[in-house]
Amino acid sequence: MKIGRKEIIDEAKKQLWLAGPMIFVCVFQNSLQIISLMFVGHLHHELLLAGASLAISFVNVIGFNVLMGMSSALDTFCGQAYGAKQYHMVGIYTQRAILVNTLVSIPLSIIWAYLKPILILLHQDKTIASQAQLFARYSIPSLSANGILRCIIKFLQTQNIVFPMVLANGFTSIIHVVLCWSLVIKFGLGIKGAAIAICISNWLNVILLALYIKFSSSCKRTWVGLSMESLHNIPQFLKLAFPSAVMVCLESWTFELMVLLSGALPNPKLQTSVLSICVNISGMFWMVPFGVSVAGSTRISNELGAGCPDAAYLAAKVSLFIAFTCGVLEFTFIMSVWKVWGKAFSNVHEVVTYVTSMTPIVATSAFVDSFQTTLQGVARGCGWQKLGAYVNLGSYYLVGIPFSVLFAFVFHMKGQGLFLGLITALMVQVVCFLIVTLRTNWDKEANKAAIRVGGSGVQVNVLPHEQNVVTL
Structure with a gap:
């Protein structure tokens, strides 16, 4: 079956329709911690700001990122179940994930x-x-609230319901500003007020989206109320959830480790400040390919669940093309204002100069990361989380970190060396995931999806010799 230009354009429209809102959802979610830090920073007490910054870094690494990774298994389960029209199972999988995330929250707490x-x-x-x-x-x-919220977002996302999430997250962000002002400044709770504001905002977001699911006609087929069926097959869910968490955590831990390593360089205050700024810049631009990866994983999982391997392969190709376009645009934008980044984060001349010298490397990192993030979305859509965990382990800890140490400490490239090692890891990831994607038998993936969500294989919608023929 040949896929023409019209099908490609239609697929691109579907993915962009999903990716755009998900970028805003990601921005709004990340804004809660940034807003809290800004209010703590205005208390004119460096100790409080340093404590809040360190705490946020730690609770993300050992907390929110773990729960985000665990809930990422729903990209596979819910997405493929929805594509297979087993609508009630979308809600069952979500309840199962909420239960698991709640239990995981206990040791994390x-x-x-x-x-x-x-x-x-x-x-x-x-x-x-x-x-x-x-x-x-x-x-x-906020830990249990965030765990529930991640699952609800996956529940809605895999059904292509995205605009209610934008509204709920946007409203929560506005309320969060008011909460921070009231608790941190007005009532003088300081750092405690900032943390309490995050808790209230997360629970508010959960309540708003839960009410939407309860009363909206869009979710009537997929949410049929609480069910004991969610207690079944938890080990099957964990087989994808744990590798998903490992995928996310191995990556986030590497960025934190880069900042820690910068403290061992000469003039550690300068190095740590600059590395933190560069990591923050990368994090800002990561939100764009993350939205693309969410769209890609949703479309791929939906099509595999529906038994349409050709359409799933097309979705993967379109997703990578969009990632390439985003990467080019991000690289161009970062480099077009390369002398501005340092001034935006600091007034210290030495810091501004150093950040300017790092900008081409950061721009290159953003370009490569567009592919890497999108390919991880392909992996989640297909259910390759275990493979992804191995790829991330090898890329970051057998290649990236050793090269960072080599460039920074042996070749004396300092902060630039640390980031070059990170880029090396990203490139290895891209190559590994790309090889797997290009060599994939999409007929088999569709049958695996049928077995995963239905218990038996089904006849897919194309013949083997017709697979993966795409004409532009």
Whole structure:
């Protein structure tokens, strides 16, 4: 079966329709912590800002990222079930994920409650560690809320319901500003108020989306109420959830490790400040390919669940093309204002100059990361989380970090060397995932999807010799 230009354009429209809103959802979600930090920063107390910054970094790495990874298994389960028209199973899988995330939140909460000794063990300042622990303890209620929220977002996303999420997250962000002003400034709760505001905002977001699911006609087929069926086949869910969490955590831990390594370079204050700025810039631009990856994983999982391997392969190709376009645009934009980035984050001449020299490397990282992030979306849509965990482990910890150390400390390239090692890891990821994607038998993937969500294989909608023929 030949796929013509019209089918390609239609697929691109579907993915862009999903990707655009998901970028805004990602921005709004990440804005909660940034807004809280901004209000703490205006307390004119460096210790509080340092404590809140350290705490947010830690609770993301050992907390929110873990839950985000666990819920990513729903990209596969819910997406393929929806494509297979097993609508009630979309809700069952979501309930199962919420249960698992809630249970996982318990040990994570204990770690957060005793954060200070862990940070001191990692050679952090005791006074800063005390403030970080205070922030983490008051943030504990947001842990379970975030775990539930991640699952709800996947539930809606895999059904192509995205605009309600934009509205709910946007409204929550506005309310969060008011909460931060009230709790941090008006009532003088300081760092505790910032953490409490995040908790309230996360739960508000959960309630708004839960009400939408309950009363909207869009979810009547997929949400049929609480069911004991969600307690079944939890080990099957964990087989994808744990590798999903490992995929996410291995990547996020690497970025944190880069900042820690920068502290071992000459003039550590300068190096750490510049690396933190560069990581923040990368994080800002990562939200665009993340939206593309969400759209790609949704379209691929839907088509595999529907038994349409040709359409799934087309979705993967279109997703990569959109990623390439985004990567080019991001590289061009970053380089077009390459002397502005340093001034936007600091008034110190030495920092501004250093950030300017790092900008071409950061721009290259953004370009490569567009492919890497999108290819991980392909992996989630197909259910390759276990493979993805191995790829991330090898890319970051057998290639990326050793090369970062080599470039930074042996070749004396300092911060530029650390980031070059990171780019090397991203390139290895891209090559590995791309080889797997191009060599995939999409007929088999469609049958695997049928077995995963239906218990038996089905006849796919194309003949083997007709597979993967795409004409532009």
